[in-house]
Amino acid sequence: MNIRAIQAIYIFEMARTGRTLLQSIVSPVLSTSLYFIVFGAAIGSHMTQIGGVSYGAFIVPGLIMLALLTQSISNASFGIFFPRFTGTIYELLSAPVSPPELVAGYVGAAATKSIILGLITLATARLFVDFRIDHPLWMLFFLLLTAVTFSLFGFVIGIWADNFEKLQLIPLLVVTPLTFLGGSFYSIDMLPPFWRAVTLVNPVVYLISGFRWSFFGASDVNIAISLGMTLFFLSACLAIVSWVFKTGYRLKA
Amino acid sequence: MQHILSISHLSKTYASGRIALQEISLNIQRSEIFALLGPNGAGKTTLISVLCGIVTPTSGTAEVDGHDIIKDYRTARSKIGLVPQELTTDAFETVWATVTFSRGLFGKSPNAALIEKILKELSLWDRKDSKIMTLSGGMKRRVMIAKALSHEPQILFLDEPTAGVDVELRRDMWRLVSSLRDQGVTIILTTHYLEEAEEMADRIGVINKGELILVQDKRELMHRLGKKQLILLLDTRLTHMPDSLAKHALTISADGMELVYTYDKERAGVRELLDDLAAANISFTDMQTKQSTLEDIFVSLVKDTP
Numbered sequence A: 001m002n003i004r005a006i007q008a009i010y011i012f013e014m015a016r017t018g019r020t021l022l023q024s025i026v027s028p029v030l031s032t033s034l035y036f037i038v039f040g041a042a043i044g045s046h047m048t049q050i051g052g053v054s055y056g057a058f059i060v061p062g063l064i065m066l067a068l069l070t071q072s073i074s075n076a077s078f079g080i081f082f083p084r085f086t087g088t089i090y091e092l093l094s095a096p097v098s099p100p101e102l103v104a105g106y107v108g109a110a111a112t113k114s115i116i117l118g119l120i121t122l123a124t125a126r127l128f129v130d131f132r133i134d135h136p137l138w139m140l141f142f143l144l145l146t147a148v149t150f151s152l153f154g155f156v157i158g159i160w161a162d163n164f165e166k167l168q169l170i171p172l173l174v175v176t177p178l179t180f181l182g183g184s185f186y187s188i189d190m191l192p193p194f195w196r197a198v199t200l201v202n203p204v205v206y207l208i209s210g211f212r213w214s215f216f217g218a219s220d221v222n223i224a225i226s227l228g229m230t231l232f233f234l235s236a237c238l239a240i241v242s243w244v245f246k247t248g249y250r251l252k253a
Numbered sequence B: 001m002q003h004i005l006s007i008s009h010l011s012k013t014y015a016s017g018r019i020a021l022q023e024i025s026l027n028i029q030r031s032e033i034f035a036l037l038g039p040n041g042a043g044k045t046t047l048i049s050v051l052c053g054i055v056t057p058t059s060g061t062a063e064v065d066g067h068d069i070i071k072d073y074r075t076a077r078s079k080i081g082l083v084p085q086e087l088t089t090d091a092f093e094t095v096w097a098t099v100t101f102s103r104g105l106f107g108k109s110p111n112a113a114l115i116e117k118i119l120k121e122l123s124l125w126d127r128k129d130s131k132i133m134t135l136s137g138g139m140k141r142r143v144m145i146a147k148a149l150s151h152e153p154q155i156l157f158l159d160e161p162t163a164g165v166d167v168e169l170r171r172d173m174w175r176l177v178s179s180l181r182d183q184g185v186t187i188i189l190t191t192h193y194l195e196e197a198e199e200m201a202d203r204i205g206v207i208n209k210g211e212l213i214l215v216q217d218k219r220e221l222m223h224r225l226g227k228k229q230l231i232l233l234l235d236t237r238l239t240h241m242p243d244s245l246a247k248h249a250l251t252i253s254a255d256g257m258e259l260v261y262t263y264d265k266e267r268a269g270v271r272e273l274l275d276d277l278a279a280a281n282i283s284f285t286d287m288q289t290k291q292s293t294l295e296d297i298f299v300s301l302v303k304d305t306p
């Protein structure tokens, strides 16, 4: 195994992150603060507790997931799209690096960055609202699992996209709606039965539900199902990535 | 002795249907400088890309130092350094970071002393902390060469190394190429300039429309194909060739106003010819020389090959 190559890619990507660190941090801190002002303070004061948790605390896991998903996808998709766009991908393709190593470097770096930003979001939320974390290890595990899964998903988008518009398209058209409709700001129990059933095909519901369970010990969906669905989505992304490398899809002529 | 590179029946048809390589077979000797000569679109870049793992071959095989480029790609690729035709660099990285990255990518342990040496040889040392986007085009190309050398390759591919390159870099590059060869590195370069192939290479392969038309020692090839013509514009019409000039490869033009002398660069004999012309009392008003172009060579090669 070419550990040095994984290291080289990881360091390269983290250096890129470092150069844009300020803007990377400012955005989640700002948006988290805004969400708290609008949803937590303005709307939340009119909301009853959900499952014994104040509304302000209830939305914390959802907000972290929102940051995690958006960041994972944008970091990983940009990370691999950029060398394709500039042409420097020639070096990655001609190096003695296996596809899993390449993915480990890029996805590892993207996931690291989004976990850092997820934790920053968590810390920002703590300034606005008091909450407890019942299962901190599970919380970290869900954080890691989601970051890796969606970084893989972002990696696939970065390979599929052949221009900047397409690179933005999926996050904008698919991920943001799925996250908003995935129970970030409400419990899916609050929905009428029909919409509740529709919601259950949204994979983000399981992520947020499982993540919320790690905080409050209660969730919309059974924790085992949440975990199972997350792992299923992870395997689906892995399958697509390995297909991409097997066929050389959009990487090799 | 085992060849450093051995290509066997390699073909590539792009998804568009374009046949870029047809049954290429070629052996490259260790530490030779090989020039792949051919017009634009001949398939030079495609051949290099297949060997480096950037393009998937349609059929055929190739081995680098005995290692198959697909089955044993790790070992094969670790022996190859590539300087591609297009100038592609990371804008925001520093020179030092990008060259160090390349070495890591190829699985080599960090070696600051070696990278320092390479950067010095390429006159990049005092720019090592500069962001690549602040460098000129020529400097960027030097960076790409440094990246390719950072992992100590045994074969170096230079794809159109002198296209759009200033005189100074060109000179530095040739100096580097010969010093690398002295260290045992094999160099394969592509060009569509005959003079360039002539200047550098030990052997020349001519490729046209995806086919390797011939591979020959440079000296033999130049002898066979690199003909020059000296055209003398006479001041009086010449109707027949004087006997005293018979030993020279001379022809008289149809109108009798021009004498055409065909020679190769190795044995010019122009001096002798001029002496004999003076002795035969033939004077001329003007002269010009013509060198066979790559096009002439292709025409004559295609004519030669059935």
Ligand SMILES: Nc1ncnc2c1ncn2[C@@H]1O[C@H](COP(=O)(O)OP(=O)(O)O)[C@@H](O)[C@H]1O
Binding pocket: A253, B014, B015, B016, B018, B019, B020, B038, B039, B040, B041, B042, B043, B044, B045, B046, B047
């Ligand atoms: N990715 C590609 N897809 C389709 N055709 C290509 C591709 N790359 C090169 N070609 C075609 O293959 C032929 C050989 O190209 P190339 O290897 O770049 O030639 P050279 O380097 O000798 O100029 C050309 O006709 C070119 O248009």
Ligand SMILES: [Mg+2]
Binding pocket: B041, B044, B045, B046, B085, B159, B160
């Ligand atoms: Mg080319």
